[in-house]
Amino acid sequence: CAKKVKLAKDDTNDLATCRVLLAELEGHQDAWPFLSPVNHKAVPGYRKVIKKPMDFSTIREKLANNRYLNLETFIIDVNLVFDNCEKFNEDNSEIGRAGHNMRRFFDKRWTELLR
Numbered sequence: 001c002a003k004k005v006k007l008a009k010d011d012t013n014d015l016a017t018c019r020v021l022l023a024e025l026e027g028h029q030d031a032w033p034f035l036s037p038v039n040h041k042a043v044p045g046y047r048k049v050i051k052k053p054m055d056f057s058t059i060r061e062k063l064a065n066n067r068y069l070n071l072e073t074f075i076i077d078v079n080l081v082f083d084n085c086e087k088f089n090e091d092n093s094e095i096g097r098a099g100h101n102m103r104r105f106f107d108k109r110w111t112e113l114l115r
């Protein structure tokens with residue numbers, strides 16, 4: 001029978017792609033709620049409700065310290081930012097809308113860059 005060969009994905013440019021995507025997220029006009037960690041001391045309930053906080057500055061730190069195995073683990077953290085936002089904020093709120101806008105922008109950009 002024919003030998004099954006797994007097609008390896010070319011991950012050579014993944015790190016550069018993550019840097020481009022992160023810079024575009026940080027530069028988006030609706031990025032303001034996500035630029036730094038939520039101050040859980042100032043936001044009642046946040047620490048209890050959101051088990052895995054994440055924000056763009058933490059992602060930048062992890063990227064700089066080579067903490068992402070591959071593009072997939074980077075995308076998981078970006079989506080965690082938006083999932084946390086949806087969990088803690090009404091859709092029809094300033095921060096809730098910013099989260100939806102940012103997720104839509106991210107989904108569009110990484111599919112453009114990778115397809």
Ligand SMILES: Cc1nnc(-c2cnn(C)c2N)n1CCCn1ccnc1
Nearest residue numbers: 032033034038039043084085088089095
């Ligand atoms: C992200 C994120 N998700 N929820 C919040 C938040 C912070 N305070 N309150 C009442 C929320 N629902 N955030 C952080 C938003 C950070 N921020 C707020 C104003 N400027 C930045």
